[in-house]
Amino acid sequence: MLDLKNILNNPQDVSNALLTRGYELDLSFIEDKAQERKKIIQKKEQLAGDKNIISDSFRTVSSDEEKEKLMSQSKKIDDEVQLLKSSLEKLEDVLNDHLLHIPNLPHSSCPIGDSDKDNSLIEKVNEPKGVNTKEHADILESIQMISFGEGVKITQSRFVVLKDKVASLHRALINFMLSSHIKKKYIEHNVPYICNSASLTGTGQLPKFEEDLFKISNSNLYLIPTAEVPLTNIYRDMILSIKDLPVMMTAHTPCFRSEAGSYGLDTKGIIRQHQFEKVELVQIVHPDHSQQALEDITLQARSILDELELPYQIVELCTGDLGFSSQKTYDLEVWFPSQDKYREISSCSNFGDFQSRRLNIKFKEDKEKNFVHTLNGSGLAVGRTLAALIENCFDGKQIIIPSVLHKYLDFKTIELS
RNA sequence: GGUAGGUUGGCAGAGUGGUCGAAUGCGCCACCUUGGAAAGGUGGUUAGCGAGUAAUCGUUACAAGGGUUCGAAUCCCUUACCUACCUCCA
Missing domain, CATH: 3.30.930.10 (Bira Bifunctional Protein; Domain 2)
Structure with missing residues (x-):
């Protein structure tokens, strides 16, 4: 499997190298998915952090009223995180499967040819x-x-x-x-x-x-x-x-x-x-x-x-x-x-x-x-x-x-x- | 195939609801000590992902997946694997 970061950082080199072995890299597909993945992760981690703070503060809160409030906040976050999680999972499956199908980069010393x-x-x-x-x-x-x-x-x-x-x-x-x-x-x-x-x-x-x-x-x-x-x-x-x-x-x-x-x-x-x-x-x-x-x-x-x-x-x-x-x-x-x-x-x-x-x-x-x-x-x-x-x-x-x-x-x- | 028990960091092994990414020991690394080494002392030592030049910060992970809960290594369910005994077998 190729390094995703390397593909994103050196898209031209990677796709040129793959072309020499007859593989056409779908760069925009990879870039889109990687971008989307990053966004979802950031959103999800932000929410997870919020949730951790709520759980933590639970111990110091004594009134039932406050507890109710925290619980409902927490539930709301759960739902959002659940959604993000499942779309992230799907996205990573798609991206990963795509990466698993890309062949290795030929070494620069290889003779170039078709067959x-x-x-x-x-x-x-x-x-x-x-x-x-x-x-x-x-x-x-x-x-x-x-x-x-x-x-x-x-x-x-x-x-x-x-x-x-x-x-x-x-x-x-x-x-x-x-x-x-x-x-x-x-x-x-x-x-x-x-x-x-x-x-x-x-x-x-x-x-x-x-x-x-x-x-x-x-x-x-x-x-x-x-x-x-x-x-x-x-x-x-x-x-x-x-x-x-x-x-x-x-x-x-x-x-x-x-x-x-x-x-x-x-x-x-x-x-x-x-x-x-x-x-x-x-x-x-x-x-x-x-x-x-x-x-x-x-x-x-x-x-x-x-x-x-x-x-x-x-x-x-x-x-x-x-x-x-x-x-x-x-x-x-x-x-x-x-x-x-x-x-x-x-x-x-x-x-x-x-x-x-x-x-x-x-x-x-x-x-x-x-x-x-x-x-x-x-x-x-x-x-x-x-x-x-x-x-x-x-x-x-x-x-x-x-x-x-x-x-x-x-x-x-x-x-x- | 049957029964019982187990799966926690490089290894061994604690941990039965929050202060646990996780005691302790071993190993490993750095420093101190030494002419040099050993012993001894001090400190450090899991990984993935995201942000950052970096220090670092956030997040996730205690076989895997699901559930209960505001909160799970810890409780419940399913699966996989391992070990022991039984059965069978090269």
Whole structure:
């Protein structure tokens, strides 16, 4: 959520910045509501003060006549305050709801553009070998280590069953990723996979993106779309001491996404599933350090791809391609030989104080309290890593497991027999 | 699912109708003391909103919402959550 005061004080800057990401700010609406809100508050507080004086004087008054008079005055004020209260409540709901739907301001360093075509390439790492053109789905189906049919039978499309060595490899990837992050001082967490709407509003999935989530019927609960939600919400409504920063967390969780509006996309393979696993990195930091933290978290995500020796590229998202809550984002895109292109495998974002305003996470420095900055990055999406590994490490006869995974497995290759 | 009890400031924990935004202790901060530190002493230390350059002032908040009352942390109702025991269960 943006700072209302900042919008009111710098209306032109804010609306220009939002325009670069394609959002048109309704400034007059916000100004009107804020103005009206202020007036009502002042009136209401004036009356509340009067009322307090009356209540107070009650003790020193003894005659019944006086008491009667005070009571009737008090009643009159009550009625007025009641009216003001209810209109203030309505007004704040409207204003707040409006603010919750405004995306974050892009950082000034973001490349300006309309879509992913305008993203800027930062670096390419590990040139693709480009020998294999077989899709991971075909490779795994030929050795019966994946079943799309069974996923459909059990649930519906976009659910899958992994088996045998591939299931182990999937698990090994998770262990490898977590171990790497733990070595770099990220604290491992095991968190709930179901969360409430307050948590989702805090991190920005609600109220705007409810259709992307799986909601549990007859409840106010949802399946998590990413571990970012439970991890970041651990700190909701907290004032952290400066000593507590930075908070560095990691967790492996399944992620559930309805993938509304992506019916035709990536129908083959395991790239786009309703349920997938991800190892997530989250940092909560001092505002002065968040730019550096974004570089660090991106580097940490990259290190996984480096160690797996997969070809990938780093892209900085342009203003038009930024996620709703993000101020600045690097995507890591891994090479898929069968598709002859790079596909997103990690997204590392600095949210600035956008989430911490919604979540009410502050830190205390000397006497000052301020909103922290929050960041997260996938480190990495496990299903996509698995798929990329299968394709990139396939030599036509076997899948050669990268050596960093050997200690988590009791095989070094998966033969196509 | 049943029964009982609970939810107060960073923590612990008082407070059963006005003088309570809230005792006390711990923690934390500042100052005094010291060569420096510890101990000791003194003072300070909840948050949101509104006004003000500021000091500060006003207002709101004792799980949430509603009610009684001139006045509610305190009385009543509803909901949520927590704890214990019982039941069941990986």
